[in-house]
């Protein structure tokens with residue numbers, strides 16, 4: 001579906017999409033019917049909001065209202081923000097195109113996108129000062145930045161009539177898809193975030209292994225770092241059963257691909273991170289070739305089950321005997337394997 005839209009603002013939106021998510025923009029453009037444009041606009045809007053949240057040059061007292069009021073800009077023709085230094089700031093500079101195309105969406109889609117932006121902006125604002133403390137707060141933060149995306153997407157799928165009502169109504173399962181992706185991103189990005197002075201690993205977990213989160217960068221704290229890392233991976237694996245049930249309910253092939261691809265990437269990333277000291281010295285990414293292989297394979301529930309089985313088995317084989325989370329890790333991996 002790379003036919004070029006004729007309207008200039010629509011063309012700008014697809015240009016912005018390809019600039020902000022290299023491999024994923026093609027998956028969005030492959031979505032059927034009205035969903036392609038609705039998800040394109042939703043993705044760009046979320047990217048704009050995320051860019052504001054990530055921009056450390058915006059003072060907190062300016063950023064707070066920017067986040068909580070962001071959803072209102074969707075109804076302000078011409079609104080843009082040109083003072084961002086982030087890598088995706090082009091979306092904020094070209095936001096008038098997003099606003100114009102947003103206004104042309106069916107009002108059902110507009111309501112979903114507005115709702116998610118309002119809730120997400122308020123949630124992000126609440127976490128600006130404080131670092132993530134309890135595991136409950138970790139789930140709350142991930143709900144705001146990613147769980148809400150799953151809930152919004154699910155409502156778009158149902159609104160388009162390409163998926164059943166239960167997909168849009170079962171918010172707990174939709175939330176789990178987001179938590180699985182975001183927890184994996186947070187686990188993987190330890191070094192990048194700590195170097196930026198940002199802490200997303202929950203204190204309730206890391207404080208059992210160190211006095212400060214940055215200590216895991218030291219070689220003499222590597223053992224404790226791995227135990228902390230493995231507890232976080234085990235926590236993320238708890239969402240896998242919900243993810244598999246959610247994906248099994250999807251009936252539209254383009255929607256299935258769109259939802260399944262990030263989930264299998266996350267499972268592969270989790271497996272690479274598990275018990276891997278490289279997490280503390282560089283950003284652990286799956287190789288491009290493996291990512292492409294996963295993208296082309298993740299097109300049926302059988303394939304998804306096989307992929308999750310493969311990575312669950314690889315983790316299970318590497319569970320250190322004395323690791324504090326070993327028992328739960330093996331139970332969760334076993335649960336994934338038993339399902340088939």
Ligand SMILES: CC(C)(C)CN1C(=O)[C@@H](CC(=O)N[C@@H](CC(=O)O)C(=O)O)O[C@H](c2cccc3ccccc23)c2cc(Cl)ccc21
Pocket residue numbers: 020021022023024025039042043046145146147149150151153174177178181182258259260262
């Ligand atoms: C933080 C995040 C996980 C929500 C970001 N997020 C995703 O990660 C993208 C994937 C992506 O953007 N990959 C990028 C990664 C990168 O930029 O490095 C790529 O180029 O491959 O997928 C998610 C996404 C897709 C499908 C179903 C989802 C259900 C719940 C939550 C998120 C869901 C996403 C869907 C929408 Cl509409 C908006 C954002 C996202």
